[in-house]
Amino acid sequence: MVGIEEVAARAGVSTATVSRALNDKSHVSKTARKKVFEAAEELGYVPSSSAYTLATGKTRTVGVVVPFVDRWFFSVVLQGISTALNDRGLNIAFYSLKGDLDQRARVFNDLLLRKNVDGVLTVAVKLASHELEKLSSLRKSIVGVGGPITGARSLGIDDEGAGRLATQHLLSLGHTKIGIITGGPSTELEFHQPYLRQTGYREALMDAGLDFQKNWFAEADFTMPGAYHAAKQILGDPRSAPTAIFCASDEMAFGAIQAAKDLGYSVPDDISVIGMDNHDLSGFYNLTTINQKPADQGAAAANMLVNLFDQDLEDKKLNIQEFHEWPIELLIRGSTARRR
């Protein structure tokens, strides 16, 4: 394992000059710089990042914490984060919280803190106040994606507004019998998306002078099978079936579309369905949805965090509460149509 000393010896300069040259600092003559690069190249020199970190306090690494990775939203956000960070030459220390609370405690107390990350990016993970404090006391900047975080910077969409927009789209098409499939209690724990999207739906109904109907409401687990069964329940009775359904995620919308078809309904002729996400497959399902571009959200959050590194933050200002609203857009495809 060749070290900086050997490079210095071969280049005929001091280790200080090698360091300056390789890190692109000023005050290095062109000839010295050239000799250093040649020597490093010839020796196959790879700097030790731990020595760099120990000397500078910088780790060039961002901790990324997700609740799961084997779900569409999270994997796409991670993809966006990964690209943004790698492009800037930064590494990712990856933690998936899947599993029990022990696992979570281990990540926060053991791995993440020890790992000497420059900052932390959480995806739809609600930090407990003691977790936030611990991280702050170690001077780590934090940015959350997927909803507001108490006591830290975060970025996400206006879930309530999104629910309202989706519902208003259905209203504008003349629908008055509008159902909703949102997330259930088990999906509610960490993030409030299900509740907020439902709130937006209720507001839109109220503004239109319509009442909330319990039999047009169902909770599912954000999966296609879950929503399939929920939609069958809602659409099953032909006397009381709604003519449109808002689903709080595209995957649930796929399930609802399938359920409608299996019940003999035509989408959108009999039933309009609107989703939320703009999932990879939503084009295939011809699904009207709300585009929230998770990859871009991930990249934007990563950039926010990295920009903080460049600033000198005082102790008090390290983590301030600040929500950046991510714009959404209605993406109209063929699963919604005017009520017949």
Place this chain on the structure above:
Amino acid sequence: MVGIEEVAARAGVSTATVSRALNDKSHVSKTARKKVFEAAEELGYVPSSSAYTLATGKTRTVGVVVPFVDRWFFSVVLQGISTALNDRGLNIAFYSLKGDLDQRARVFNDLLLRKNVDGVLTVAVKLASHELEKLSSLRKSIVGVGGPITGARSLGIDDEGAGRLATQHLLSLGHTKIGIITGGPSTELEFHQPYLRQTGYREALMDAGLDFQKNWFAEADFTMPGAYHAAKQILGDPRSAPTAIFCASDEMAFGAIQAAKDLGYSVPDDISVIGMDNHDLSGFYNLTTINQKPADQGAAAANMLVNLFDQDLEDKKLNIQEFHEWPIELLIRGSTARRR
């Protein structure tokens, strides 16, 4: 940021004793150990991993390289790796190669090498020989998941055998007109799965004395929409349609099932469909498939790698070519049936 000195001072011992106690080494009296833990707790001491790494040469970190993360197989493998590694107190340095070759070069030359990882786990990434050499020269152990890697240890299923098994299942049900949808050239670059699975299919046909029929063969991109269109093509002409289709992934099988239904066929009464993966949704689609448990594969590969850390490997034996075949099983659900 409280360091080991402060803990030592507070506990009334030397830093050496603090280090021994906290790292669970022997030769520390119970009283000393207790004092150290109390002092560390009270001060909220978090050891510096860069100092640890510099002193020991161990990073407690594994580099994980995937081609993408926003695809089912990879995200599930990553989930398995993540759980296995975190349980052992190891960190993940995560790299997604999505994108161009520049990105790949940057990951291999810059990030991964510098990052001081103890070893590298690659998922369905075929290492170029110069990449492998560079990593080996830096004494990193390597384990690959998802197919054999030339010059390194790897773990994966027997893709050819899997293709054969799937086809034999269809044959055993009396089918003689069996189509296949496998991966196209664009999915072939890194891994040979599509080709191997197809080879298994052809072998099984041959063994049964059946000829390969070009119009029952199609290539898609491992997505549901891709396979949907491919399946329509294969099944479209009722005079020449096969009675069964083997799809090289479950997501493609979902597309094929959908296509069959949209053409008015019943699955499995008219058309049997078998997939491969055991995707989260394959139960919902009632899909007969080959279970390859990617999460377990990821965990097993992680454990293989970690076990290497504990061994003292000579220079020559650091990375030896060694393929560990992962067992598969036929998982029979309702999408396949005896030919009518």
Place this chain on the structure above:
DNA sequence: CTGAAAGCGCTTACAG
């Protein structure tokens, strides 16, 4: 069982 001290491989004021 315990401690003083060297050493891991860098960076960076400081002095020239």
Place this chain on the structure above:
DNA sequence: CTGAAAGCGCTTACAG
């Protein structure tokens, strides 16, 4: 522009 040397925060023979 350049170099000698201190320092980053740990671990670990070595000696006691």
